[in-house]
Amino acid sequence: MGARGIPGRGRLGALTGAAVLAVSVMTTMPALADESPRGLREVTLPPGTEIVMATPVAAGTGTSAPASADAGGLPAECLGVTATYGAVGCFQHYGDTVWSADTQADGMSSAVGVYTDYGREPAVCVNPRGAGTMATCKYDYWEKGNVQLLVMRYDGDTGTFYQPQARSSWLPVDGK
Template structure:
């Protein structure tokens, strides 16, 4: 009976210590993604594009995301988000949209990969937090693109995760 009591007491003590360590652990800073940043390797021939601010009268292709609602032909496909970045592909005009969602000194980056062998390109939004940037490219209407959303540090020229990928998006917008 005495040995059984000691086992129960040691289990209770261990559980209490574990609970105390969880409660006292330091939370992640709001400026950092959960798990921290990890460098992402990019293809050697990737084209780096500086995004530009959309015109003030431009329709940002997200509900509530801009000065006016976008027409159905201008909607963004493959909307993808990761910590600090959001991106999509507007098939009408082959425009890549990149939004920086965090005020952390880094930029949003949206990589574009094709299913027909064209080298990858990355649209970087260096306009600051809470802004949209666009990169206008011409993709084959018979092809598909895939987006890779991540962070970019202009100080060292490196890309970081967390990152997310979209599915394959038809360039002509016809699924």
């Protein structure tokens, strides 16, 4: 007997609840890295955000990564690998280097925002070099602090950042 003595009512309520939960999860999940966005939504960055154009990564420059933009091309030492449609980013703790990889030929650039837990103004590392490229930005963060990455798309013609976006967890600047 279910709730209030009605046969099967408890089971029906549980099944209905599970179905509602499944539908809500499927409709609120962020876009996967290889999934085309349904529509562009502008991302508003905090005032004072520094926008840095990244330096290209060339083959044979002493990095442990090739210059290709797939997630497998990022250095093994890279922390917090985060991806969304058209962009992959990570943080390399020695050298305080942010990697930005553009993975889609859609006319936009990959962008990796960097936030700290100690009050430093945020920064965004933009890779304007096109699909299939990787680029880096070097910063100097407080070694006892943490950073969080926000990976998104950037339209260089309008200077606008767009979703879909993805956030990393908080990453230790010293890598420990």
